[in-house]
Amino acid sequence: MTASNGLFALIVAVAAGFFASNVQRLVGYLRLGRLDDSRWDNVPRRLYNLATIGIFQRKIFRDGIAGPMHAAIFWGFCVLTVGTSEFIVRGIVPTFTLAHYLPQWAYRFYQNSQDLWGALVIGAVAFALWRRLTHRVKRLQGAETHANDPLLILSWIGLLMVTMFLAESFEMVAFPQHASPYYRPLSYALANVLSFVPQDWAAFFRSLNWWSHGLLVLGFLNYLPYSKHLHVVASLPNVYLSNTSGPGQAGVMKYMDLEAETEQFGAKDVEHLSWKSLLDGFACTECGRCTAVCPANTTGKLLSPRKIIVNVRERLEQRALELQTAGSGRETAEGRPLLDGFISEQELWACTTCRACVQECPVSIDQLSVILEMRRNLVLGESRFPEEVMPAFESMEQRGSPWAFDPGERGKWADGLDIPTMAELAERGETADILYFVGCMGSFDDRAKKTTVAFAKIMKAAGVNFAILGREEKCNGDPARRMGNEYLYQMLARENVDTLAKYHVRTIVTACPHCMHQLGNEYPQFGGHYDVIHHSTFIAHLLAQGRVPLREELHAAVSTFTYHDSCYLGRYNQIYDAPRETLKRALPVVHLVEMPRSGDRGLCCGAGGGRMWMEESEGKRINAERAEEALATGAQAVAVACPFCMTMMRDSISSRDESVPVYDIAEVVAERLG
Amino acid sequence: MKLAVCIKRVPDMEGRFKIASSGTGIDEAGLKFDMSDFDGYAAEVAIQITEKLGAGEVTVISLGPDVVQETLRKALSMGAHRAVQLKHDAPVSDGLAIATALAAELKDGGYDLILCGRMAVDTQNRSTGAFVAELLGLPVITAISQLNVDGGVVKARRELEGAYELIECPLPAVVTIDEGIARARYPSLKGIMAAKKKPLEVKPAQVGAVTYQLEKMELPADRAAGRIIGEGKDAVPELVRLLKEEAKVL
Known part of the structure; x- marks a missing residue:
């Protein structure tokens, strides 16, 4: 070991120690947070997420330009880390080389990979810098961003690559016996270009670049904890520990123990x-x-x-x-x-x-x-x-609905339709296969009631044995929970769970994605376990089985539809195809056109999270933005599968183009009932 | 400063009412109950006074069966300090009889200011607050829309048709609260938890002699549906005939 090796060893030790202490500091910061033990279960699912979202960059690729660019840097980083590790060990123990441990073909493959990925990273970094400096990419702007940090980091990575290539190439110039085009072809080519440099100078440049590379690597490592580029360290663990893509249902809010001895409910700090x-x-x-x-x-x-x-x-x-x-x-x-x-x-x-x-x-x-x-x-x-939210809270508490309707009239839409309530069936000693959980909008809102009736008619036509709860049904509590009122939410959820238990309900259908998400995904927190089927899935199923008698209709009044995705149906429950499938089956002659933002990229109608009950005076109205997008498709009608979307879309579309109606998918089907 | 607020538990006015079989009251089945709106404003005003002073105590009082404890707890969860239930199981509609019971409780309480709602939103008698003041021999300002308590004096504003009055009187006094003064706050979970530990005393109500009886309660007749008798000028003769013969307004 030479003095230079000793010096390098010392620098590595200091850098590693400093980095370790910073990691320890940051992990200590995490310990300030509240306990959350829901992060260690379901290892296979977490590994799957780590592989697909982390290693294979599934979500990164959702951006067609930045995606490949980032993937090149990330995969390059993974590949080059092997080389960097060898580099550091060799800096301390000069005799060390992976060539001793690998078969020749593998060593050659490894050496080639370093060169190729190094070049790809340089290309990607150059592109990234060019993009940042010449295009004001909108999403990269914002007062909260650290705008100079990425420029520094990108330059740093670029320099790491350049010094790596120069160190390799000058080594080949200084020691031509080490040069081979089969191991590091790009460095070899560069060495040929640099071959005019005298050998002793080349040896000096090799050392200069070698040390620069070494110091840049160790400096980079220690810069990370102070930079937004800490993501290099934190993002893979984050993907593994995250529950946003499973395990468990997406978007389920955490249960809160309201009896806990605490002064602090929710987060203030x-x-x-x-x-x-x-x-x-x-x-x-x-x-x-x-x-x-x-x-x-x-x-x-x-x-x-x-x-x-x-x-x-x-x-x-x-x-x-x-x-x-x-x-x-x-x-x-x-x-x-x-x-x-x-x-x-x-x-x-x-x-x-x-x-x-x-x-x-x-x-x-x-x-x-x-x-x-x-x-x-x-x-x-x-x-x-x-x-303006207060009346909604009070009404949910008093009347079991965010709107001030008489709870006694909840089942009134069913008058004359011969639809029994669970209570009536129980009195006769009967029961129903399926409970139709109508929801507050479906029960009280005049427009949504048409959807309710349409869906009920479809089920009757298909011979489904179903019943409703009538006045015993209460708001599922979703608005309260999303607005932070967990106390009110749990009250409603528990009452509904008790009611459903009374009738031994197992299978529930609903035309409201919010009811569906609550009953199906969040009520298990209160011991309520049901099969909850959204009407889009249910109708699609009935149609596929040929159980719904439809009239032949070859000349539809509406020939192009666009479908607006509901967030709670789509991103919360991954139901994107069923509503489209329903439309296509109901109207085989109809052409379905998609909005630019659809499927899991669908734009919200603006009503979720309790926004339905709040004023929207800041900026442009969200439903106006969505209505314009829907109308721009040129569709003659807009289809929705959520009563909240219905209200928002109808309000904004009718004020722009009265000739474009908004239908719930159930209405489209019911219209064609034979 | 000691404040008392008299509150009444009333049915949700959005509910659908039915007359009870007795014919002198409503059928309470299926109805939801809550604090009368004006009493909620009164409790809010009292709580705000103690919050501003950083001292003082708000006592909420309600007369009725044990279910009124729920309403009292709500006032406690808003921030009142203690509650008293004047236990009385039979319904009373006579404002004077109720005021007698309230006054008996309030008399020796050493309260500086007694607040009532302008009226109960269900029965709308508007009498209890003023009766309480009279029985206690205290000044009363009714239906106030602004209140300021300062140095042993209460200053209040009353809304009139197109005008307002500013009135002041010395403490102790009784005020009845109109809308517009304050919205009853939504109790936080912290408040609800704290309310469980606050004192709620139950005492027998010393209801006064009943001076009148509610004889009979009836729902207004359903309004008949509107009728369209035609369109344009051809319909006019029929309309005139109906207005003369059926509606008898011409």
Whole structure:
């Protein structure tokens, strides 16, 4: 071992030690968060997510330009890490080489891979820099971003590659006996270009680049903890630990123990968030894909899901110092808490909980859970919410519906349709195979009642043995839960679970995706386990079985339809095809045109997350944005599969083009009943 | 400062009412109950006064069977400090009889300000608050829309048709609260949890002698559906005939 090896060993030890202490510091920060033990189960699913979303960059590729660019850098990083490891060990123990441990073909493959991926990374980095410097890519802008950090990082990676190539090439110039085109062909080619350099100079340049490369690697490693590029370290663990793509149902809000001995319900500051939400802050690299698809942000509202996550990390780094120095006599000045200090009430209430941000995040960050935990604190802890929401809360509590309708009239839509209630059947000692959970809109809203009746008629025509709850049905509680009112939500959920238990209900159909998501995915938290089928799936199924007698109709009044995806049906329950399938089966002659944003990229109607009950005065109305998109397809009619979407789409479309009707898919089918 | 708020538990006015078989009250089956709106404003006003002072105590009082405890708990969860149920199981409709029971409880409580709703939203008698003041020998300002308590004096504003009055009187006093003064807050979960530990006393109500009886309660007759008798000028003679003969307004 030479003095130079010794010096390098020392530098590696210091760099590794410094990095380790920083990792330990950041892990310590995570420990400030609340316990969350739902992150260790279902290893196969987590490994699958890690492989597809992490290693194979599934979500990164949703952007056709940045996707391949990032994948080149990421895969290059993975491949080159092997070379970097060998490089560091050799720097300390010069005799070490992987060639001793690998068969020749494998060693050659490995050497080739270093060269090829090095070149790809240079290309990708150059493209990324060019893109950042010459195109103001909209999603990369924003006051919360650290705009110079990516330029520094990209240049740094570029330099790492350049020094790697130069060190290799000058080595070949200085020691021609090491040169071979079969191992490092690109370095070999470069060495040929550089062959005019005298050998002793080449040896010097080799050393210069070797040391530069070594120091850049170790510096890079230690810069990460201070940069948004911490995602290099944090994102793969984050993907593994995330629940946003399973295991478990997507978008299920966490159960909250209301009897817990705590003064703090929900999150006012970072220590009230789950440690996983804090890790989200470390995993975020500010790519802005979330904010670019946020219906609130893109219609001019203050809310930006990226800012929420960036704020979590900023406040965490500040708060951790406060908490660590508390009582030590060297207290750090108290900053303002996450709520109000970093994130305003206005931002939190703008969220429609459409889940587009979560769907889009390439590293499985859960922006929604931060927003929703903070809403819980606002309502449960501080009773702060937009005042127009109060009547909805009071009505849900008093009348079991967010609208002030008489609960006794819940089943009135069924008058004269010969549809029994569960109570009536029970009195006669009978029961029904299927419960139709109608929901509040379907029961009380004049427009939605038409959907309700249409669906009921389809089921009757198909000979389905079903019943309703009538006045015993209550709001599923979704608006309350999404608006942070967990107390009210649990009250409603428990009452519904008790009612359903009374009639031994197993199978439920509903035309409301919010009812479906609650009953099917969130009621298990209260012991309610049911098969819940959305009417789109159910009707598609009945049609496929030929159980619905349809009239022959070759000349439909409407020849082109566009279908608007409901968030709670789509991104929450992955039902994208059934409603389209239903339309196609009901109207074989009809042409279905898609909006630019459809399927899992569908734009929210603006009503979710309790937004239905709030004013929307900030920016453009979300339903206006969506209506314009729907009308731009040239479709003659718009189909929906959610009563909330129906209201929002109908309001905004009818004020723009009265000739374009909005139908629920059930109405389209019922229209053709023979 | 000691404040008392008299609150009444009333049915949800959005419900569909039926007359009970007794014929003198409503059938409570299926109805939801809550604090009368004006009493909610009164509780809010009282709580805000103690919050502003950073001191004081709000006592909420309600007369009725044990179910009124739920309504009292709601006031406690809003921020009132203690509650008293004047237990009385039979319904009472006579404002004076109720005021007598309330006054008996309030008399020795040492309250500086007693707040009532302007009226109960169900029976709308508008009498209890004023009766309580009279029985206690205290000044009363009714149906106020603004309130300011300062240095032993209460200043209040009353809305009139196209005008308003500003009235002041010394404490102790009784005020009855109109709308527009404050919205009853939505209790936070913190408040609900805290309310479970706050004192709720149950005392027998000393209801006064009943001075009148409710004889009979009836629902208004259903309004007949509208009729379209035709369109354009051809329909006019028939319309005139009906207005003369059926409606008898011409």
